[in-house]
Amino acid sequence: MKILVTGANGFIGRQVVNQSNELIPALRTKHKGLFADAVYYDELGTLTDWSHLLTGIDVIIHLAGVTHNSPITFEELQKVNIRATIHLAKEAAIAGVRRFVFVSSIGVNGNSSLDISFTPDSIPKPHNIYSELKLATEKELSDTCVALALELVIVRPPLVYGPKALGNFALLTKWIKYVGVLPFGNVHNKKDFISVFNLADFLLVCARSSLASGKVFLPSDCDTVSIREFSNEIAYAMRKRIINFSLNPRLLSCLLIAVGKKSLSDQLLQSLSLDHPHVLSGLDWIPPYTLRVSLRMTFDTPTFT
Numbered sequence: 535m536k537i538l539v540t541g542a543n544g545f546i547g548r549q550v551v552n553q554s555n556e557l558i559p560a561l562r563t564k565h566k567g568l569f570a571d572a573v574y575y576d577e578l579g580t581l582t583d584w585s586h587l588l589t590g591i592d593v594i595i596h597l598a599g600v601t602h603n604s605p606i607t608f609e610e611l612q613k614v615n616i617r618a619t620i621h622l623a624k625e626a627a628i629a630g631v632r633r634f635v636f637v638s639s640i641g642v643n644g645n646s647s648l649d650i651s652f653t654p655d656s657i658p659k660p661h662n663i664y665s666e667l668k669l670a671t672e673k674e675l676s677d678t679c680v681a682l683a684l685e686l687v688i689v690r691p692p693l694v695y696g697p698k699a700l701g702n703f704a705l706l707t708k709w710i711k712y713v714g715v716l717p718f719g720n721v722h723n724k725k726d727f728i729s730v731f732n733l734a735d736f737l738l739v740c741a742r743s744s745l746a747s748g749k750v751f752l753p754s755d756c757d758t759v760s761i762r763e764f765s766n767e768i769a770y771a772m773r774k775r776i777i778n779f780s781l782n783p784r785l786l787s788c789l790l791i792a793v794g795k796k797s798l799s800d801q802l803l804q805s806l807s808l809d810h811p812h813v814l815s816g817l818d819w820i821p822p823y824t825l826r827v828s829l830r831m832t833f834d835t836p837t838f839t
Contacts, residue, residue, distance in 0.1 A: 537741050538591045538631075540578075540622070541598030543568055545698055546637070549734040550595060560587060560598070578618045588629035593741040595635045596622065608663065616671045620678055627682035633747065634684055635740045638672055640692040640752060641665030646804035647724075653809040654750040672750075685747040687740045692754055692806060696730030696828070697835040702801055710769050710776055718762040719780035724807040725761060726754035729828030732821045739819050746817060752808045757825040761802050764825075771829035 535556055541547045542559030551557045551569065559572040566574060573587045578598050588594075600614045623634055643652045644659035660666040672688055679686040695703040709716065728736075736753045740746045759767070762778050769776040783803055790799035813819050823831065 535592045535742065536590055537593045537595060537738075538573075538587065539595045539597065541596070542572065544597055545696070545700070546694060546730055546733060546737075547597045549696065549730045550597070550737055553734055553738055558591070578614050580613065580617045580621045582618065582621065582625075584622060584625040585629060588626060588631060591626075591629065591631050593633040593635065594622070594626055594631055595637070595737050595741055597637050611663070611667055615667050616674065619671050620674055623675055623678050623684060624682065627679075627684045632685055633687065633741065634675070634679060635687045635689065635737060635746075636672070636675055637737070638668045638688055638690045639665055640690045640806065640808070642669045642672065642690055643752070645800050645806065647807050648805060651724075651726075651807040651809045652752055654752060654812060687746045687748075688750040689737065689740060690750065690752050691728050691733055692725075692752075692808060693727050693801075694730055694733055695727055696832050699730070699832075702798065705798075706765060707768060707772070710765065710772060710774055714769075714774060714776045716762075716765050716776060716778045717781040717786050718760075718765055718802075719778040721762050721783050721786075721803060722760050723783075723803060723805040724758050725764065725805060726756075726758050726808040727764065727825065728754045728821075729823060729825070729832070731823050731828055731831060735822050736813070736819060739817060743817060749816070751813055751817065753813050753819075754808045754810065755821050755823075755825045755828060756810045756814065758807050758810075759825065767826055767829055771826070771833045 536558060537556050538558050538560050539547055539551050540560045542551045543561050543565045551559045559569040561568060561572050561574055563574045563576050575582050600611055626634055642658050642660050642665050643656050645661040658669050660669050676686060732755055787799045787803050
């Protein structure tokens with residue numbers, strides 16, 4: 535089986551292509567030299583010629599796109615994250631590709647699961663433009679794949695952590711490394727995360743398994759923890775001693791909002807838990823690494839030495 539991985543130069547893509555010799559990295563021309571066996575395209579758009587890259591390809595794992603923190607216009611987001619994805623799916627169907635694995639975002643479900651874990655059947659409640667566009671892409675891609683008889687698998691991961699991860703994970707690790715004092719001692723929320731190691735393995739299962747076709751998955755490490763427990767586990771993996779003092783979560787949230795960090799407050803303090811059985815039994819998948827092992831692997835890489 536030949537699997538093409540778009541966005542192979544990214545945080546997730548690099549880990550995916552390291553999993554197997556079956557995987558073919560697909561990169562923009564400006565990234566030439568990153569992989570010895572890569573194929574290249576000029577840009578990700580509606581005019582991209584994919585025909586020469588898709589010959590003999592069985593499955594596409596589509597990771598290429600614009601991330602939520604990229605400083606570009608809404609029109610550019612639509613062009614790259616929706617139109618270019620649909621164009622690729624159409625080109626794939628013409629070339630005889632059998633399956634399209636689309637990596638979406640848990641933001642499609644919302645930024646908080648409250649007291650009920652998200653499942654693939656939960657009503658979507660995208661909370662920002664990025665997740666709204668992800669949902670729009672899912673819907674249009676689903677219609678396109680049905681019309682073209684192209685198998686579709688949609689994957690909505692939660693926060694992905696690992697070596698060279700950016701965003702809130704990088705912020706949290708820096709705070710633990712250089713400050714060592716955190717205000718999460720009284721925060722008892724429920725959160726699911728997934729390591730880039732587990733996600734890479736999961737995406738390969740989605741590419742290969744007959745059980746995956748036509749389904750939506752919300753993968754995780756299957757270790758639901760509070761932000762207090764997560765920060766303690768990060769410190770343990772970093773071999774750092776930290777103090778997690780108790781502060782009323784509502785007060786902490788108000789303080790973060792007062793300094794313009796509402797998004798950070800939501801992501802740290804609200805619950806975002808996922809249903810585990812639908813990936814454990816529905817796809818017959820078990821995460822290869824626990825959260826603790828994944829974090830130790832993260833900080834034992836040269837990136838963090």
